Amino acid sequence: SSSCKLFFPEDPVKIVRAKGQYIYDEHGREYLDCINNVSHVGHCHPDVIKAAHEQNQLLNTNSRYLHDNLVDYAKRLSKTLPEKLCTFYFLNSGSEANDLALRLARQYTKHEDIIVLDHAYHGHLTSLIDISPYKFRNLEGQKEWVHVAPLPDTYRGIYREDHKDSALAYANEVKKIIEQAQKRGRKIAAFFVESLPSVGGQIIPPAGYFHKIAEHVHQAGGVFVADEIQIGFGRVGKCFWAFQLQGQDFVPDIITMGKPMGNGHPIACVATTKEIAEAFADTGVEYFNTFGGNPVSCAIGLAVLDVIKKEHLQAHATQVGNFLMELLNQQKIKHPIIGDVRRGVGLFIGVDLIKDQEKRTPATEEAEYLITRLKREYILLSTDGPGRNVLKFKPPLCFTMDNAKLVVDKMDEILTDMERENTCEPIGKHH
Incomplete structure (x- = not known):
């Protein structure tokens, strides 16, 4: 096309x-x-190729059967995350992960509305185009259940480097959006954000911004979703996850991961709390993903974690x-x-x-x-x-x-x- x-x-x-x-x-x-954040540990890393090849020779099937790789990988991932993010769903792409995060947030809160940052991009499924101003501004426009907050850009945003507390000022913009939505009878399901907005221009949100927003969102009955699809798995150096740059005490309710997980192989994940996962299960509708969590994907995921540590x-x-x-x-x-x-x-x-x-x-x-x-x-x-x-x-x-x-x-x-x-x-x- x-x-x-x-x-x-x-x-x-x-x-x-x-x-x-x-x-x-x-x-x-x-x-x-200088572009490729997908080949995270390097293109064609021999350890990753070896793990894929060896598992491919044994078995590759769906996760309706028991397999050690799935459990081992979930355990290894859980060690990198705050304790409360202990339940995992495996998928094939970041778009699938963000779509599932939307479903989890709505089922848990019983609310519909989503707050996103301006210029955000969260994936190419219809549900995600709806919450991606980067895309919907050029298509059919903004849905009534979507609310767009200013990008916390301290260089060219509405509150700049000379502002005495840009984190508070940008968080207050989100607070205003919540209040205005509530006056119209709308209810917030989630604040959805890339931990470091990427398409928005490689933005580093001011410290304390997420804490303040999470407070407002939780008071409104919503959840905080951190999209780590572009920037997770140690890219930020001093932390394994970019949301941790906001402080070790900051914990999202849901995080999504993708691109670097498989070093070029399609694998993605949603991590959330036990409470949110149980609310999702209460629908009585099972969640199944044909390729998500297959033995080869999990072998590759484990190899990537090993390389990050070893090197x-x-x-x-x-x-x-x-x-x-x-x-x-x-x-x-x-x-x-x-x-x-x-x-x-x-x-x-x-x-x-x-x-x-x-x-x-x-x-x-x-x-x-x-x-x-x-x-x-x-x-x-x-x-x-x-x-x-x-x-x-x-x-x-x-x-x-x-x-x-x-x-x-x-x-x-x-x-x-x-x-x-x-x-x-x-x-x-x-x-």
């Missing part, structure tokens, strides 16, 4: 193999992958991420087009490009030009954010300091050229 898009459509890359943080085209050319990838993500942010902040001083380097964590970093320091106008064309030029240097990077002007760094966790230096050096060269020319040539001229 013409609605299925490629990276770099003017000059697409045909990839035939990959290893670690590198991918290779049909001519054997090596590209550095100290959380500590590595912190170290390399800090180094990359330091280099990018040096470029910010040098190049006025860099408006903000997100106070990133681990290997989740955004660089906001602007046309004007005062107005902070998104430099959309310049960002597109920059990633097109980087591709010619065999570096794959992409953009996000409402203005498509935020460079997003979410590479495999094996990304190194040398990789970081190479990318920033090339960015420096290209930005220097752009300043010298003082304008961007149309992208189409570059092939």
